[in-house]
Amino acid sequence: MKLTTTRFGEIEVPDNDVLFFSFGVLGFPEVKRYVLLDHSGDTPLKWLQAIDKPELAFPMVPATDLVEDYHITVCPDDLEAVGIESTAELQAFVILTIPNGASERSTANLKAPILMNPTTHVARQILAAEDYPIRYPLSDAQPAKVECAG
Amino acid sequence: MLVLTRKLGEGITIGTGIRVVILGIRGSQVRLGIEAPPHTEIYRDEIHAKIVEENRRAAEGVSGQPAVPSRFSPGVWQRRSKT
Numbered sequence: 011m012k013l014t015t016t017r018f019g020e021i022e023v024p025d026n027d028v029l030f031f032s033f034g035v036l037g038f039p040e041v042k043r044y045v046l047l048d049h050s051g052d053t054p055l056k057w058l059q060a061i062d063k064p065e066l067a068f069p070m071v072p073a074t075d076l077v078e079d080y081h082i083t084v085c086p087d088d089l090e091a092v093g094i095e096s097t098a099e100l101q102a103f104v105i106l107t108i109p110n111g112a113s114e115r116s117t118a119n120l121k122a123p124i125l126m127n128p129t130t131h132v133a134r135q136i137l138a139a140e141d142y143p144i145r146y147p148l149s150d151a152q153p154a155k156v157e158c159a160g
Numbered sequence: 161m162l163v164l165t166r167k168l169g170e171g172i173t174i175g176t177g178i179r180v181v182i183l184g185i186r187g188s189q190v191r192l193g194i195e196a197p198p199h200t201e202i203y204r205d206e207i208h209a210k211i212v213e214e215n216r217r218a219a220e221g222v223s224g225q226p227a228v229p230s231r232f233s234p235g236v237w238q239r240r241s242k243t
Contacts, residue, residue, distance in 0.1 A: 017225055033201060037212035038219075049225065052234040057225075068218050071232060091199045107218040108226040116229040119218070122211045137203065137211065144214050148231040 016065040017057070018047065028061065029126065029133045032091070036122065036135055041066060044133070056103070058124065070103040076118055076148070080104075082138040084125065091134050092127040101126040107145070117145040 011028075013021050029044045041060045047067075049055035054075040060066035073080040080102065094100055103124045108116045120142035126133040164172060171181035177197040184191035194202055203211075228234075 033199075035215055036208065037215045049228060051228070053228050053232045055228055055232050066219055068215070069226070075232075087198055105215065105218045106229065107214060108229060110220070110226065113227040113229045116231070119211070119214050121207075122214070135211075135215075137207065144210055148229045 011061075013045070013059070013061060014064045015059055015067065017067055018059070021047070023047075027131075029058075029131050031133050031135070033134060035068065035124075038063075038066065055106075058103075058105075069106040069108055070124065071106060071118070073102040073104045073120070073123055076104060077120065077146075080120070082123065082136075082140055082142075084136065085139075088125065088134060088136045092125055092132045093130045094127045099127065099129070101128055106148070114149065116148045118148060119144050120146045 011023060011025055013023055015021060023045045027045050029046060031042050031044060033039065034041050035058075038060075041063050043061040044058050045061060047057040047059050049057060049069070054071045056070050058068040058070055082102070084100070089095065089100075092100070103126070104118045104120055105122070105124065106116055106118050120138070121144045122135055122137055124133055124135050166172065166182050168182055168185055171179055171193075173179050177195075178200070179195040181193040181195075182190060183193045196202060
């Protein structure tokens with residue numbers, strides 16, 4: 011399908027890539043269909059782009075790319091909501107807040123990750139029971155592990 | 161806002177399938193029991209407001225893409241080898 015976005019212009023996305031948020035993202039309950047777009051370049055950064063709201067997009071990264079031992083307890087109800095039985099199959103993303111013109115002050119919301127079922131494409135923003143911060147400064151993140159070749 | 165007075169052990173029913181019961185009262189604290197259909201989202205007001213605010217901040221800006229935080233910029237970030 012063709013998509014109009016304010017950040018990425020007109021883009022074409024496969025119909026199968028549509029992610030369904032039956033409850034929306036908190037604060038945006040009326041927006042239920044999104045797609046996940048890669049940020050250009052070699053970066054784990056992705057964008058959760060609303061299909062029906064061109065200007066709505068959230069920058070995100072896979073949770074474990076930021077905090078290696080990110081661990082949350084997902085209640086059975088939330089698991090069922092995304093149609094999954096085991097957390098092993100789940101993908102967890104954290105939303106980044108990147109201040110305009112001050113990306114060095116970026117933070118990640120570890121408290122309310124986005125869980126996705128990669129098979130059914132059903133997704134949900136949940137609240138972690140764990141004591142994770144809503145504004146985790148990226149500068150505090152453990153340095154990325156760089157594996158040298160050879 | 162509808163205002164109702166309830167005693168300990170009493171409850172209220174909201175729509176179909178949502179029930180709130182007063183389980184305990186201690187000083188200025190009230191303990192509530194909530195029954196709701198599966199998948200109903202239930203949040204403490206203050207945490208709900210914070211997440212909503214953070215989501216709005218994260219989605220701010222309608223055009224262009226912000227600079228990638230250096231933590232994830234090419235050259236700094238490298239995909240972890242899964243061994």
